[in-house]
Amino acid sequence: MSDDAILMAAMAVTAAQEPAKVSAVDRLVDQIRDLLRDRNLVIGDALPTERELGELFQAARNTVREALQILKAYGIVEVRPKIGAVLSDRHEDAVRKLFAFQNDISPASFLDVQGYRKIVEVGIGDHIILHTSADDLAHLDVVNARILEVEDVDGAAHCDFAFHEALVMLAGNRTLLTNYRLLQPVITHIMRVGKAKRPVQIDTHQTHSEIIAALKARDRVAYAYLISRHLEYGLQFVGSENTWSARSG
Amino acid sequence: MSDDAILMAAMAVTAAQEPAKVSAVDRLVDQIRDLLRDRNLVIGDALPTERELGELFQAARNTVREALQILKAYGIVEVRPKIGAVLSDRHEDAVRKLFAFQNDISPASFLDVQGYRKIVEVGIGDHIILHTSADDLAHLDVVNARILEVEDVDGAAHCDFAFHEALVMLAGNRTLLTNYRLLQPVITHIMRVGKAKRPVQIDTHQTHSEIIAALKARDRVAYAYLISRHLEYGLQFVGSENTWSARSG
DNA sequence: TCTCTATTCCTGGTCCAACAAATACAAAGT
DNA sequence: ACTTTGTATTTGTTGGACCAGGAATAGAGA
Numbered sequence: 001m002s003d004d005a006i007l008m009a010a011m012a013v014t015a016a017q018e019p020a021k022v023s024a025v026d027r028l029v030d031q032i033r034d035l036l037r038d039r040n041l042v043i044g045d046a047l048p049t050e051r052e053l054g055e056l057f058q059a060a061r062n063t064v065r066e067a068l069q070i071l072k073a074y075g076i077v078e079v080r081p082k083i084g085a086v087l088s089d090r091h092e093d094a095v096r097k098l099f100a101f102q103n104d105i106s107p108a109s110f111l112d113v114q115g116y117r118k119i120v121e122v123g124i125g126d127h128i129i130l131h132t133s134a135d136d137l138a139h140l141d142v143v144n145a146r147i148l149e150v151e152d153v154d155g156a157a158h159c160d161f162a163f164h165e166a167l168v169m170l171a172g173n174r175t176l177l178t179n180y181r182l183l184q185p186v187i188t189h190i191m192r193v194g195k196a197k198r199p200v201q202i203d204t205h206q207t208h209s210e211i212i213a214a215l216k217a218r219d220r221v222a223y224a225y226l227i228s229r230h231l232e233y234g235l236q237f238v239g240s241e242n243t244w245s246a247r248s249g
Numbered sequence: 250m251s252d253d254a255i256l257m258a259a260m261a262v263t264a265a266q267e268p269a270k271v272s273a274v275d276r277l278v279d280q281i282r283d284l285l286r287d288r289n290l291v292i293g294d295a296l297p298t299e300r301e302l303g304e305l306f307q308a309a310r311n312t313v314r315e316a317l318q319i320l321k322a323y324g325i326v327e328v329r330p331k332i333g334a335v336l337s338d339r340h341e342d343a344v345r346k347l348f349a350f351q352n353d354i355s356p357a358s359f360l361d362v363q364g365y366r367k368i369v370e371v372g373i374g375d376h377i378i379l380h381t382s383a384d385d386l387a388h389l390d391v392v393n394a395r396i397l398e399v400e401d402v403d404g405a406a407h408c409d410f411a412f413h414e415a416l417v418m419l420a421g422n423r424t425l426l427t428n429y430r431l432l433q434p435v436i437t438h439i440m441r442v443g444k445a446k447r448p449v450q451i452d453t454h455q456t457h458s459e460i461i462a463a464l465k466a467r468d469r470v471a472y473a474y475l476i477s478r479h480l481e482y483g484l485q486f487v488g489s490e491n492t493w494s495a496r497s498g
Numbered sequence: 499t500c501t502c503t504a505t506t507c508c509t510g511g512t513c514c515a516a517c518a519a520a521t522a523c524a525a526a527g528t
Numbered sequence: 529a530c531t532t533t534g535t536a537t538t539t540g541t542t543g544g545a546c547c548a549g550g551a552a553t554a555g556a557g558a
Contacts, residue, residue: 063512080521082522083538083539095347098323123371173361174361309542
């Protein structure tokens with residue numbers, strides 16, 4: 001089975017729910033997407049102009065623009081004046097943005113997110129202990145050290161996330177990493193709130209160091225314990241007054 | 250902190266990267282979104298017509314339509330002829346579709362997805378064993394039984410996914426479940442390919458039954474072993490000729 | 499009065515033409 | 529060689545037009 005066959009199959013899955021209803025805009029979205037694939041365009045390459053696309057696919061420029069808005073929302077292309085639509089690599093950003101949008105409409109409990117992190121970060125312990133080199137663990141130290149260099153709450157939250165992200169990265173699974181990154185806005189928000197109440201980077205750095213030490217010692221029990229305690233610890237500050245159950249508005 | 254304050258904070262994070270560049274379309278997207286929130290519309294409620302929106306926000310109908318295309322791509326609204334745009338609950342579908350879109354453009358290895366499933370499904374074992382009632386486990390039997398009632402490969406794949414989804418559901422974590430569901434198109438595709446080569450629902454049902462039995466016996470070691478083997482087993486069929494490393498085009 | 503039908507109205511879907519704003523590219527000037 | 533300027537092309541936005549089809553309503557018939 002070729003790549004394209006797999007692609008087609010995967011696309012058929014996603015488009016299966018819509019029966020035969022094809023608007024010109026939807027058709028254009030597919031056609032433009034096919035065009036991208038057929039021409040083997042790489043990131044940064046430009047598409048034909050809106051008028052050319054319209055002529056090529058027998059559609060008006062407005063229709064082309066509506067299709068391009070959808071592609072743009074998907075992060076597939078970026079439209080720049082005078083240049084036209086160029087192939088973009090902002091797709092993951094688009095997914096993240098859309099995911100955050102979801103949390104706007106029906107916000108997930110922060111507790112829930114911490115529970116997710118616990119499952120994931122504990123779960124990857126075995127793999128990290130078995131398959132991670134000393135160099136990779138040393139890299140964790142580098143990432144962890146950055147938290148001492150920032151002063152503001154925002155920077156600390158980002159450094160904190162970077163550490164946990166690096167941890168997840170060590171699991172060597174792209175899908176897991178992508179999913180974990182989806183939660184970045186929520187996670188950093190949790191961290192920000194926690195650190196605003198108790199702005200001590202030293203403690204975070206220390207706890208992270210202990211976690212790294214457990215990994216270096218290849219002690220999976222200690223790692224699981226430390227990670228769990230670390231995540232639960234942060235939760236007590238968030239949970240007190242920032243959970244969705246404690247509504248004030 | 251109120252809900253809205255948290256919402257604003259979360260939104261500010263996602264919108265931080267775009268500096269001050271606001272096109273009329275983007276402005277409209279925000280305005281319409283605010284309109285939804287201000288009017289406290291519920292799923293199914295209708296928005297003003299395109300012409301009314303245009304008049305309301307001082308924009309041409311074409312511009313309104315482009316904004317609506319974006320909202321539609323986000324799954325926030327659904328546009329139905331003659332009815333107009335109505336508030337939609339298809340947001341999760343949109344996220345899933347967008348996620349699948351990514352796998353079209355730069356496909357993640359199927360192996361990677363199976364690795365993710367292994368991390369997740371093994372990782373939730375402890376929680377399930379500790380916190381799941383006998384009734385919940387009995388429900389797993391019900392879900393598992395459905396795979397015997399379908400004949401076609403497609404239905405079997407969906408039933409298979411439904412079982413694993415139910416398993417993840419038992420972890421009691423909404424975030425995890427949402428993330429797992431994101432991968433539905435890819436996972437069912439893996440299953441479909443595997444079952445197309447070896448269409449035996451009996452075996453799948455049997456293996457699932459063993460997994461359920463391990464949970465009922467509260468045997469975490471057996472569960473971890475069975476789940477791992479189950480996922481690796483399916484992988485051998487997929488990996489042989491459908492991995493992205495085995496390209497033919 | 500009630501029911502069924504035909505007509506009209508309104509809405510989204512698509513297209514066209516035009517102008518404004520932005521900018522890549524080339525030509526001209528230093 | 530470098531800078532400035534000008535121009536042409538492209539996107540951004542607008543207003544208008546038409547069509548197909550569903551919704552609401554008025555009117556005919558029982």
